[in-house]
Amino acid sequence: xxxxxxxxxxxxxxxxxxxxxxxxxxxxxxxxxxxxxxxxxxxxxxxxxxxxxxxxxxxxxxxxxxxxxxxxxxxxxxxxxxxxxxxxxxxxxxxxxxxxxxxxxxxxxxxxxxxxxxxxxxxxxxxxxxxxxxxxxxxxxxxxxxxxxxxxxxxxxxxxxxxxxxxxxxxxxxxxxxxxxxxxxxxxxxxxxxxxxxxxxxxxxxxxxxxxxxxxxxxxxxxxxxxxxxxxxxxxxxxxxxxxxxxxxxxxxxxxxxxxxxxxxxxxxxxxxxxxxxxxxxxxxxxxxxxxxxxxxxxxxxxxxxxxxxxxxxxxxxxxxxxxxxxxxxxxxxxxxxxxxxxxxxxxxxxxxxxxxxxxxxxxxxxxxxxxxxxxxxxxxxxxxxxxxxxxxxxxxxxxxxxxxxxxxxxxxxxxxxxxxxxxxxxxxxxxxxxxxxxxxxxxxxxxxxxxxxxxxxxxxxxxxxxxxxxxxxxxxxxxx
Numbered sequence: 001x002x003x004x005x006x007x008x009x010x011x012x013x014x015x016x017x018x019x020x021x022x023x024x025x026x027x028x029x030x031x032x033x034x035x036x037x038x039x040x041x042x043x044x045x046x047x048x049x050x051x052x053x054x055x056x057x058x059x060x061x062x063x064x065x066x067x068x069x070x071x072x073x074x075x076x077x078x079x080x081x082x083x084x085x086x087x088x089x090x091x092x093x094x095x096x097x098x099x100x101x102x103x104x105x106x107x108x109x110x111x112x113x114x115x116x117x118x119x120x121x122x123x124x125x126x127x128x129x130x131x132x133x134x135x136x137x138x139x140x141x142x143x144x145x146x147x148x149x150x151x152x153x154x155x156x157x158x159x160x161x162x163x164x165x166x167x168x169x170x171x172x173x174x175x176x177x178x179x180x181x182x183x184x185x186x187x188x189x190x191x192x193x194x195x196x197x198x199x200x201x202x203x204x205x206x207x208x209x210x211x212x213x214x215x216x217x218x219x220x221x222x223x224x225x226x227x228x229x230x231x232x233x234x235x236x237x238x239x240x241x242x243x244x245x246x247x248x249x250x251x252x253x254x255x256x257x258x259x260x261x262x263x264x265x266x267x268x269x270x271x272x273x274x275x276x277x278x279x280x281x282x283x284x285x286x287x288x289x290x291x292x293x294x295x296x297x298x299x300x301x302x303x304x305x306x307x308x309x310x311x312x313x314x315x316x317x318x319x320x321x322x323x324x325x326x327x328x329x330x331x332x333x334x335x336x337x338x339x340x341x342x343x344x345x346x347x348x349x350x351x352x353x354x355x356x357x358x359x360x361x362x363x364x365x366x367x368x369x370x371x372x373x374x375x376x377x378x379x380x381x382x383x384x385x386x387x388x389x390x391x392x393x394x395x396x397x398x399x400x401x402x403x404x405x406x407x408x409x410x411x412x413x414x415x416x417x418x419x420x421x422x423x424x425x426x427x428x429x430x431x432x433x434x435x436x437x438x439x440x441x442x443x444x445x446x447x448x449x450x451x452x453x454x455x456x457x458x459x460x461x462x463x464x465x466x467x468x469x470x471x472x473x474x475x476x477x478x479x480x481x
Contacts, residue, residue, distance in 0.1 A: 049184030051451050058450030059414025059480075060377040061186070063179065064321050064332045066360060068352075069160070070206040070339030073386035073399050074407035075428060076349050079147050080119040080128045083426040084388050088114035092389050096429045103154050103401035104342065105391060112427065113390035113399065116346050125418050132353035135361035141418040142364055142373070143409045144479050148422025148431035151384050151438050154403045156206060156340070159383035163438055164212045166469045173216035173458075175442060176331035178467045180222040181215075182451055186328030190291065191225040194324055197335045198229060198314040200355045203348060205337035213333065217460045219269050224333065227292070227320070229312025291323055304366065306358040315359035322366055325376055339382055343396040364411050377413025377448055379441075382406065388428045404430040408441075413448045416481050439473035447475045 075081060092110035119128045122137030127145065129137055136143070153159035158168040165172040173181070176193040185192030195213045199205040213224030263271040294302070294309035297319065302308070307315035314336045321332045338352055360380060367373040385406030386399035405424045411417070422434035443453040446467065453473060457464035 049180070049182045051182040051456060054450035055452050055455065056447060056450045058448075059375070060412070060445075060448040061375045062325050062328075062330050062332070062377070063176075063413070063445065063449070064325060064363070064376060064378045065176075065334070066318075066356075066378065066380040067160075067163075067333060067335045068339045068356070068380070068382040069208055069335050069337045070156070070341070071159070071382045071384045071386060071401055071406075072339045072352070073341060073345065073349065074147070074405065074424075075113075075115040075386065075388065075399070076117055076130050076345065077133065078129050078145055078407035078409070079405075079424060079428055080130075081115060081388065081424075081426070081428045084112055084428055085114040087112040087427070092427070092429075096425070096427065097389075100404075101154060102387070105387060105389060105400045110389040112388060113397070116349070123418060125420075127418070127420055130353075132350055133357045135357045139361045139364045139411075142368065143411050144415045144417065144419045144421060145407070145409045146421045146436060146479070147407050147424060148434050149381070149385075149406045149408050149436045149438075149441070150431050151403045151406065154384065154401050156383060156401075157209070159401075159403070160208070160212050163381070163383050165216070166439060166442055166467050170211055171214075171216055172465070173218045173222070173467070174213050174224065175445070175467055176213055176224050176333055177215040177218055177222040178456070179331050179446075179449060181218050182446075182456060183330055183449060185330050187324075187330070188328070190288070190324065190327055190329055192330040193222065193224040193333075194329050194331075195224040195226045195333045195335070196229060196317040196320065197226065197337065198312060198317050198355075199336070200314075200338045200351060203338050206340045208335050208337060217465070218458065219272070224331075227288070229317060230310065291327065292320065294319065301366070304358075305362040313359075314356050315362075318359040318363045322363060322370075322372075325367070325372060326370075341386070341398040342391050342400065343398040345396075345398040347396070367412065373412040375413065377415065377445060378411040379408070379445070380410075381408035381441075410479070414481050415448070416479050419479060421476070421479050434478070436476060437473065439468045439471060440476055443468045443473040444476045444479070448480070 075084065090112050092112055097110055115130075118131050120131040120134075120137065121128055123140040125141070127140050129140065129145070151159060151162060153162045153168050161170060162168045164174045166175075176195075180192040193213065197208060210226070213226070215221070215223035259271050294316070297309075301319070305315045305319045307313055307319055309316065314334065317334045321334060324332050336352070336356055338348070338355070341348055364373065364378060367376055367378070385402045385404075387402045389400065391398050391400045405428055422431060422436060424430060425432050446453040446456060453466065453468040453475070457466045459465070
């Protein structure tokens with residue numbers, strides 16, 4: 001006899017189910033508004049995704065997204081501004097700032113604040129970036145530097161949400177979940193979407209919430225799985241004492257048999273997710289320790305990244321990102337949490353550069369040498385930029401949040417190499433040439449992955465929800481090779 005007998009449906013139960021009907025309808029119409037979407041939700045790792053066949057040529061098979069959480073200053077990274085340096089200490093022209101939204105500087109005296117570190121020229125095109133990033137300078141000919149990025153949000157959490165999901169409100173799928181859903185995973189025994197977080201010593205880090213890698217209204221099997229940098233990479237992954245792998249496997253088989261029985265008459269996509277995740281967790285018990293064991297990496301590789309195995313640093317996470325990419329993980333997102341410099345900019349930003357510059361450059365050159373950069377899209381960005389005006393706090397100086405101008409870079413995945421794209425005005429207050437939005441960035445990313453952003457949607461609450469929103473987005477064709 002089944003442990004889950006079919007019970008007659010009462011009027012109350014029927015109405016209760018109807019009240020949840022919006023979510024059910026959304027899940028039932030994910031792909032082609034047929035039961036094929038439910039099969040996609042239940043499919044195991046290593047399967048194809050909901051978008052099949054791909055409508056566009058696939059230039060990138062995977063994404064490694066490097067998030068500098070806190071909002072790195074473009075004036076001390078990638079956007080040189082000699083005129084801002086010449087006007088240091090002078091009042092910011094009101095023609096630029098009058099009536100504009102500011103974060104913490106609203107209503108205060110606005111004073112020009114020069115770039116605090118010199119810029120240097122790198123590569124065959126003599127591209128100028130801050131001298132604190134010499135390793136990125138050494139690979140600048142492999143990067144596409146975008147100096148005209150903008151965003152809609154001006155505070156941290158909504159800005160992270162917007163960068164990750166295309167919306168400032170919680171509850172939408174993150175880009176990693178969208179891509180994991182759309183393309184499926186090539187990894188047989190690892191999640192399709194992996195997140196790692198690092199923090200440097202000596203500073204209160206930028207908070208990062210797990211909802212930034214949520215699957216939103218997509219089935220939960222597409223959400224990001226966080227790997228820990230220290231200790232066990234995944235909590236509770238190891239078996240309890242005296243429980244063998246064979247016993248654990250038998251338990252999983254029994255549990256999933258019961259889940260399949262239950263699903264046979266309730267047809268709940270989350271039960272299919274539960275089955276897939278039990279099986280994936282069992283596989284990860286063997287795959288994750290092998291993944292995180294860096295003893296097989298030679299001393300030259302460890303020195304190139306500047307990491308010590310198991311130290312939980314951004315450098316270690318970059319090396320793990322390469323290993324995850326080799327194993328078929330579709331979307332890998334790294335957060336480094338120390339870039340919020342309202343004060344102590346001169347003191348703290350050089351430390352952030354030391355923690356990230358070598359490793360990010362090593363990731364690019366390592367992927368290139370292994371023949372993986374061509375089909376791996378690497379993205380480096382924060383959640384917003386910083387003001388060209390100074391902000392004082394307890395005797396130290398920094399910059400406020402700013403959404404009208406920020407710098408970022410991309411590499412690989414069919415993006416042009418050695419290109420500088422777009423520009424800000426002379427004082428760096430706003431992007432003025434080839435202005436880019438977050439939706440444009442998402443559209444370009446999907447395009448390179450072989451997906452048409454304007455046709456990639458899920459019915460949710462009666463609307464066709466998209467990663468790129470409804471405001472309009474364009475593929476940045478000028479940056480594509």
